[in-house]
Amino acid sequence: MEKLIKNELLGEEYYEIDHASGLKIFVMEKPDYSGTFAMFGTKYGSVDTCFRIKGEESYTSVPEGIAHFLEHKLFESEELDAFERFAKTGASANAFTSFDRTCYLFQCADNWQENLEILLDFVKAPYFTEETVLKEQGIIGQEIRMYQDDPDWQVLFNLLRGLYHNNPVRIDIAGTVESIAEINAELLYSCYRTFYNNSNMALAVAGNVKKDEVIAIADKVLKKEEPVYYEQIIPEESDSAVTDYTEEDMGVDMPKFAIGYKCIPVEKDTVRDNLITNLALDVLLSKVSPLYCRLLDEGLINGSFGKEYFNGRGFSCLLISGESNNPEKVRNEIAAEIKRLQSEGISDEDFEISLKRMYGRDVFLFNDTDSLANNLVDSYFNGFGLFDTLDLYKSVAKAEVEAVIREKFNEKGCCLSVIK
Amino acid sequence: MERKNIAPGVRLFTHSTAQFKNAVVSLNITAPLDGDTSARALLIHLLARTGKDYPTVYDMNRKLASLYGAGLSASVKKIGEAQVLSLVLTCLDDRFALKGEKVLNEGIALLLDAFLKPDITPKGFKEENVAREKRLLIEKIDSERDDKRVYALTRMTEEMCRDEFYGTDRLGNREAISTLDGKELFRVWKDMLFTCPIQINITGNFDKAEAEKLFTDRFTALGRKTEDIAEIRTEFISEAYESRTVTEKQKVKQGKLVIGMRAGMTYEGDNFPALKIMTAIFGSGTFSKLFMNVREKMSLCYYCSARLIDSKGIITVESGVETENAYKALDAIRNELDAVRKGDFSDEIINQAKLSINDSYKSFSDSVIYIDMWATMQCNKADFRSPEDYAAQMKDVSREEIIVAANMVTEDTVFILESEAE
Numbered sequence: 066m067e068k069l070i071k072n073e074l075l076g077e078e079y080y081e082i083d084h085a086s087g088l089k090i091f092v093m094e095k096p097d098y099s100g101t102f103a104m105f106g107t108k109y110g111s112v113d114t115c116f117r118i119k120g121e122e123s124y125t126s127v128p129e130g131i132a133h134f135l136e137h138k139l140f141e142s143e144e145l146d147a148f149e150r151f152a153k154t155g156a157s158a159n160a161f162t163s164f165d166r167t168c169y170l171f172q173c174a175d176n177w178q179e180n181l182e183i184l185l186d187f188v189k190a191p192y193f194t195e196e197t198v199l200k201e202q203g204i205i206g207q208e209i210r211m212y213q214d215d216p217d218w219q220v221l222f223n224l225l226r227g228l229y230h231n232n233p234v235r236i237d238i239a240g241t242v243e244s245i246a247e248i249n250a251e252l253l254y255s256c257y258r259t260f261y262n263n264s265n266m267a268l269a270v271a272g273n274v275k276k277d278e279v280i281a282i283a284d285k286v287l288k289k290e291e292p293v294y295y296e297q298i299i300p301e302e303s304d305s306a307v308t309d310y311t312e313e314d315m316g317v318d319m320p321k322f323a324i325g326y327k328c329i330p331v332e333k334d335t336v337r338d339n340l341i342t343n344l345a346l347d348v349l350l351s352k353v354s355p356l357y358c359r360l361l362d363e364g365l366i367n368g369s370f371g372k373e374y375f376n377g378r379g380f381s382c383l384l385i386s387g388e389s390n391n392p393e394k395v396r397n398e399i400a401a402e403i404k405r406l407q408s409e410g411i412s413d414e415d416f417e418i419s420l421k422r423m424y425g426r427d428v429f430l431f432n433d434t435d436s437l438a439n440n441l442v443d444s445y446f447n448g449f450g451l452f453d454t455l456d457l458y459k460s461v462a463k464a465e466v467e468a469v470i471r472e473k474f475n476e477k478g479c480c481l482s483v484i485k
Numbered sequence: 486m487e488r489k490n491i492a493p494g495v496r497l498f499t500h501s502t503a504q505f506k507n508a509v510v511s512l513n514i515t516a517p518l519d520g521d522t523s524a525r526a527l528l529i530h531l532l533a534r535t536g537k538d539y540p541t542v543y544d545m546n547r548k549l550a551s552l553y554g555a556g557l558s559a560s561v562k563k564i565g566e567a568q569v570l571s572l573v574l575t576c577l578d579d580r581f582a583l584k585g586e587k588v589l590n591e592g593i594a595l596l597l598d599a600f601l602k603p604d605i606t607p608k609g610f611k612e613e614n615v616a617r618e619k620r621l622l623i624e625k626i627d628s629e630r631d632d633k634r635v636y637a638l639t640r641m642t643e644e645m646c647r648d649e650f651y652g653t654d655r656l657g658n659r660e661a662i663s664t665l666d667g668k669e670l671f672r673v674w675k676d677m678l679f680t681c682p683i684q685i686n687i688t689g690n691f692d693k694a695e696a697e698k699l700f701t702d703r704f705t706a707l708g709r710k711t712e713d714i715a716e717i718r719t720e721f722i723s724e725a726y727e728s729r730t731v732t733e734k735q736k737v738k739q740g741k742l743v744i745g746m747r748a749g750m751t752y753e754g755d756n757f758p759a760l761k762i763m764t765a766i767f768g769s770g771t772f773s774k775l776f777m778n779v780r781e782k783m784s785l786c787y788y789c790s791a792r793l794i795d796s797k798g799i800i801t802v803e804s805g806v807e808t809e810n811a812y813k814a815l816d817a818i819r820n821e822l823d824a825v826r827k828g829d830f831s832d833e834i835i836n837q838a839k840l841s842i843n844d845s846y847k848s849f850s851d852s853v854i855y856i857d858m859w860a861t862m863q864c865n866k867a868d869f870r871s872p873e874d875y876a877a878q879m880k881d882v883s884r885e886e887i888i889v890a891a892n893m894v895t896e897d898t899v900f901i902l903e904s905e906a907e
Contacts, residue, residue, distance in 0.1 A: 074581065075506070097504050098851045152772035153833075155840025174847030203784030210739035211787055211805050214633050272851075316736055318627035353550040358543040362617065367624045388628055418550050425553025425577045428506050433852050 067276075072452040075431055079441065079451060080276045086287035087263035091441040091451075092279045093271040095434060101177040101272030102434035105188050106168035106442045109260035111238040112379060113165070118259055119294040125255060128247040129233075130205075130240015132260075133162040135253050137201050138193055139169070147187040156180045164234055165377040166446060172435060177274055178282060185268070185286040191257045193250040202245055209239050216321050216484045219313060220386065224323040224482035227311040231300035234380040264292035269441035271434040299379045304329065305477040312483045320485050322392035323384060324399065327478030330381040336449035337465075339374060340457050342383070345469035346372045347419040348411050349402060350385060356402045365395050383473060396481050403474045411470075416463045424458050486856070488684075488869035491697065492704040494714035498686040498860040498869065501693050505853040506581060508589055508689025511573040512600050513861050515682045517717050518568050518650040523622075523657025524665055524673040526561050529570040531610065531618045531670070533559035536595075537602045548595065553577040555592050557599060563655040565719035565753070565796035567865050570677075572599055573857070578690045589691060597703055601678075609671035619662055626656050633902065637741035638803060641900035644731050645745035649720055651797050678707060680715045684864040688856045717865065721798045723751045725897035734905040740808035741902040742815060743801060749893025750798030753866070757795055758878045759890040764793040764800055765838035766887065767825050772837040774821040774830070775802070785814050796865075800894060808903045815899060825891040828884065835887065839879055846876035 071078040079093040110132050117124045140147040140160070151158040156173035158180075169188050171180050212218045222237055229235040239245075270279050306327060331338040350357060350372045360366040370387035389395050430436050437451075444451050488498040516525055539545035549555045556575040561568065576592035579585075604611060630636045639654065646652035685700050725747045748760055768775035768791025779789045789804040806814045824830065849855045849872040863869050 100848050100851045148771040148776075152770070152837040152841070155837070155844040157841070157844065158771070172848065174844045200781075200784050204780060204787055207739065207785075207805060207807070208787040210807070211634075213738040216631055317631040319624050319631055351550075352546040353543075355543065358541065358546065361542055364617075364620055367621050367628075369628065388624060418547065422550040422554035424583070425555070425581075428553070428577060428581050429575070432506050 070450060070452065072455065074455070075428070075452075077431060077452075082280065084280070084283050084287065085289060086283065087290050087292060088283065088287060089267045089445060090279065090283060091267065091269040091445070092274065092276040093269075093437050093441065094274060094276060095272050098272050098434060100172060100174045100434060101180075101270065101274050102170065102172045102438045103177070103181055103184055103268070103270045104168050104170045104438040104442050105184050105266065105268045106166050106446070107260050107266045108165065108378075108446050109167050109256070109265065110163050110165040110377075111236060112233040112377065113260065113297060114233045114236070115298040116259055116295050119296055124298055127252055127256060128240060129236045129244040130238070131248055131252060131256055132167055133239045134201065134205060134245055134248050135256055136160050136162045136167050136169075137205060138197065138253060139188060139191060141197055142187060142190060142192045147183065150183045150187070151180065154179050154183070158184075162238055163377070164238065164380070168442065170438070177272065178278060181270065181279065181282050182286055185283065188261070189287065191254065191261070193253045195250055198248060198250055198253070202248075205239060205245055206242050209237070209242055209245075212237070212239065216315050216317050219315065220321045220323045220482050220484045223311050223313055223484070224325045224384075224480055227308045227480035227482055228306045228325045228327050228382060228478065229380070230302060230307055232302045232380050233300075234377070259293060259295050262293040263287065263290045267442050267445050269438040271437040271441070304475060306480040308480060310481050310483075312485060314485050317484055319388045320390060320392065320483060321386070321388050322395065322484075323386040323482045324396055325480050325482075326383040326474050328376075328381040328383060328473045328475070330376065330379060335447050336453045337457060337461075339447075340454055340461060341465045341469050342374045342473065344419055344423060344461065344466045345473070346374060346383065347423055348415050348466060349406065349470065350399070351419065351422070353418055353422060356398065360395060360398060365389050365391055365398070392481060392483050400476070403470065406467075406470050410467050411463055413463065416466065420458065420461070424455075427455055486860070486869075486871050488860070491701040492707070493709040493711040494682045495704045495709070496684045496864070497697060497700055498684060499693055499696065500688040500856055500860075501691060502688070503690045505578065505689055507575055507577050507853060508687065508691060509573065509575050509853050509857040510593055510596055510689075511571050511686045511857055511861065512596060513684045513686065513864050514570045514677055515684075515717055515865055516568045516570065516677070517715065518563070518566050518653040521673050521676070522568055522653055522655075523661035524670060525568060525570055525677065526656045527615075527618050527622050527662060527665060528670050528673055528677070529559040529561060529572065530622060531614055532599050532603055533557050533572055534618070535604055535614055536599050537604050538598065540604050552588050552592055552595075553582060555588070555595075557595060561655045562861070563651070564862060564865060566650040567717045567719070568655055569861065569864060571861060572596060580690065589689070593699070601703065603674065605671060609667035609669075610674075612667050615665065615667050615670060619665060622656060622662055623659050626654070626659060633735075633737055633741055634803065634805065637743045637900060637902045638801065640731070640733065640902075641743040641745050641801070641898055644729070644900060645799070645898035649722070651719075679709055680713050682714055682717070682864070684860070686857050686860040688853050688860075719753065719797060721751050721753075721755070722747055723749050723798065723893070725895040728896040728899065730899040730901065732901045732903055734903045737902065737904045739805045740811050740904050742804045742806055742811050743900045744815070744818065744896060745898040745900075746800040746802070747895050747897050748793060748795075748798045748800050749890065749895070750795070753796065755798070756890055756893070758882045759886040760793055760795070761842060762835065762838045762879060762882050763825060763887045763890040764791050765842060766830055766834050767791050767822055767891070768802060770838070770841050772834060772841070774824065775818065778821060779804070779814060779817045783817060785810055785817065789814070789818070799897075811901050811903070819896070822891065822894065826888065828888045832884070835884060839882070842879055843876045846872040
């Protein structure tokens with residue numbers, strides 16, 4: 066079954082295909098582009114640490130960092146590894162693991178058909194041995210070390226550990242040197258069988274491609290798979306933070322901070338929730354906000370200041386980060402501004418300007434094939450379509466954004482993380 | 486893609502296309518790396534943040550937001566021994582404005598005013614703006630150095646090029662920044678207006694004749710004289726006299742190893758295609774010898790890669806390794822380069838390097854940001870060439886030429902950041 070989904074304003078369209086193999090496929094034909102970007106992803110990331118296939122007796126708990134480890138290992142095969150195969154076509158290939166997804170991708174100017182075949186084939190052909198697992202522990206061990214020296218990474222994970230008591234979002238995506246030492250081939254296969262079923266995955270291809278050719282390649286490479294249903298244990302989480310302050314000395318010249326407000330994850334109408342929450346953050350903290358300009362003038366923040374609605378499967382928080390010699394004062398000023406907006410509301414002018422700014426920025430996202438493919442997979446995993454956010458701009462109301470400011474900035478669930 | 490002269494020392498690059506949802510317009514100013522490097526780096530940020538018509542950060546940001554979230558940002562690059570200072574406008578294409586506004590024209594006016602109509606008094610730039618930018622620039626320098634990978638590469642470059650202008654940080658240094666004032670910045674701004682080569686890039690959906698007229702008029706009106714325009718040259722040192730190792734200790738979990746090499750180039754473009762392919766075989770990309778052997782086989786590191794900086798004629802190799810393995814990794818990297826010198830590589834890897842380079846050149850045309858970046862990287866070159874022109878150069882490079890290129894490479898400086906026992 067396939068649908069053609071159009072957006073008149075942008076003059077863009079894409080196909081959504083329910084492939085016979087059980088895989089969801091998205092194709093965006095961009096004939097005026099010379100290259101192609103493809104992303105093949107699974108709804109599986111670092112937070113998926115305890116699960117069972119429906120019908121199994123007991124849950125399996127896996128070592129921290131195994132989703133990321135699996136991502137590295139999938140590139141290997143009994144014969145040529147995936148990097149060697151892509152090298153023969155000239156494509157650049159890569160992969161990443163986040164909290165709740167793992168994605169494999171390539172970008173190329175030529176030979177997209179051949180590259181797509183390699184992408185589908187290597188992701189669907191796991192090959193793990195004890196020997197290759199051992200080798201990878203050295204490489205990933207160095208990747209972990211690298212992140213341990215990265216103050217931007219550390220300030221975020223210290224914050225997540227300061228916010229969450231039990232939710233696995235608090236663990237490092239790559240795990241620890243100790244946890245990855247517990248990984249073996251059998252555990253990798255068990256994760257693979259559970260989460261790399263076609264019904265849990267999506268493919269998006271954007272660029273100088275033809276939909277029918279994409280389907281023909283999928284027909285050739287992908288076998289029909291019966292869906293695998295799995296169950297997970299997501300630990301109970303209170304709405305208060307573990308601590309309101311956490312600090313680490315890394316000897317940096319410019320101290321870094323991250324402030325988090327823990328929210329209750331939203332499960333319904335996620336597209337609307339995303340837009341109104343991002344609008345709330347924009348009105349409060351973006352470059353057009355009075356608060357931003359005041360903090361900048363007072364010497365409290367610099368160009369690195371930013372905000373994000375950070376949410377995924379089972380977790381949700383508002384994240385504000387930057388660099389400052391006085392992070393406590395930044396937190397207090399933000400808290401005071403939230404209080405003011407909670408009682409006074411947002412002016413029409415401030416609402417309109419944020420709306421216009423965010424609409425423009427959202428249109429920018431339709432420029433590059435990589436962001437198109439990425440957003441096709443992302444929005445599907447989040448339960449909406451690529452154009453849905455743009456369509457909402459007409460109907461979103463100021464009162465909804467004011468409600469976000471009243472409800473989501475929960476003081477009990479606030480933590481400040483500082484790297485000195 | 487084309488480029489032409491529109492006024493003394495002013496070039497205009499245009500790429501008119503309806504492919505993208507927004508346009509990117511940039512003003513790129515080239516200057517030598519000299520005593521004014523810090524002042525120029527500060528000035529370009531100041532110009533992007535406020536202006537005569539938008540005297541506060543709030544005013545400027547509100548104006549940009551009203552143009553559908555247009556962006557006006559400053560950036561500073563080092564291209565060879567030139568400091569390239571850019572003001573970059575990203576702006577929605579008029580087709581997508583909800584009420585038919587002419588967004589791009591307004592955006593371009595804002596960009597030109599940022600450079601030509603700053604907020605100055607008879608005494609120069611306003612001290613409150615200067616003070617803010619001093620703080621922000623110093624914090625940016627500090628923050629960049631907190632990234633250990635950047636720190637190690639910067640330190641290697643400082644050591645390797647300690648007697649060349651290339652050893653200068655593109656943002657200048659804390660001491661020089663802290664002494665700047667509004668009057669001094671006014672002098673530097675005037676100097677930029679009349680003596681620095683300027684390249685304007687415009688990529689997106691626009692009327693070419695109209696844009697050309699607009700920019701020509703504004704820059705002709707300045708009254709720049711050809712004889713005043715600075716000529717900026719880069720010193721090429723083709724060979725290292727000896728290899729020097731510098732080590733430093735810090736409280737880090739992972740050590741860093743950076744190697745600087747002279748590529749055998751005596752001028753810009755010298756032996757470029759062979760060197761580009763040689764560097765790719767040696768250490769760029771997942772097919773390269775460094776990736777396949779030092780990472781995959783020896784399992785020594787997560788990253789280990791080489792890069793050719795052709796604007797200066799050097800090759801850098803970067804890796805993150807355990808301190809106890811640093812010399813083992815150094816030996817392994819040297820062995821891989823020796824293997825290339827001896828011709829110990831397959832025809833297949835030559836082909837892979839060529840395919841990969843070809844693919845990356847061809848990919849430029851799909852991104853409005855990359856096209857602007859490409860044009861900027863070319864701003865000091867006498868003749869403009871497109872990514873396709875570069876790709877075409879690579880086809881005929883032979884195995885012998887690659888071996889000759891590898892044998893011209895000499896190791897100059899090794900920098901090791903060691904982790905201090907805690």
